[in-house]
Amino acid sequence: MELGTAQPKPASHMVWTSLCDFDELKEGEGKYVEIGGFQLAVFLNGGQVYAIDNNCPHAGGNLAGGAVQDGCAVCPWHSWAFRLDTGQLRGSPGVAVTTYPIRLLPRPDGKPTLVQANLPIF
Numbered sequence: 001m002e003l004g005t006a007q008p009k010p011a012s013h014m015v016w017t018s019l020c021d022f023d024e025l026k027e028g029e030g031k032y033v034e035i036g037g038f039q040l041a042v043f044l045n046g047g048q049v050y051a052i053d054n055n056c057p058h059a060g061g062n063l064a065g066g067a068v069q070d071g072c073a074v075c076p077w078h079s080w081a082f083r084l085d086t087g088q089l090r091g092s093p094g095v096a097v098t099t100y101p102i103r104l105l106p107r108p109d110g111k112p113t114l115v116q117a118n119l120p121i122f
């Protein structure tokens with residue numbers, strides 16, 4: 001290896017990863033999920049499920065512990081509000097948390113529907 005040469009980043013690929021059962025989610029509340037090195041805040045809002053990074057970029061607040069208002073996760077520490085659909089800080093484009101695609105996976109035999117996120121696993 002030569003000094004000063006750029007090293008290629010390890011390849012990543014997206015993996016559908018189970019986060020929780022759908023019936024563990026409560027409308028308008030966050031659920032903290034730690035999986036595969038990710039710390040996520042999962043929300044049910046208007047019947048839709050969203051997953052965003054849990055750590056607030058302001059000072060590390062726990063977004064899963066905040067309220068949902070007008071389609072945003074509101075940080076419980078200083079009330080920064082992040083759109084659940086895009087991760088953007090309301091009123092301040094350019095500041096955002098990462099969002100992850102979600103799918104619901106029905107299961108047979110009366111088992112609860114699984115909530116999965118598409119996570120970039122290295």
Ligand code: FES
Binds near residue numbers: 061
């Ligand atoms: S830590 Fe989230 S708003 Fe300050």
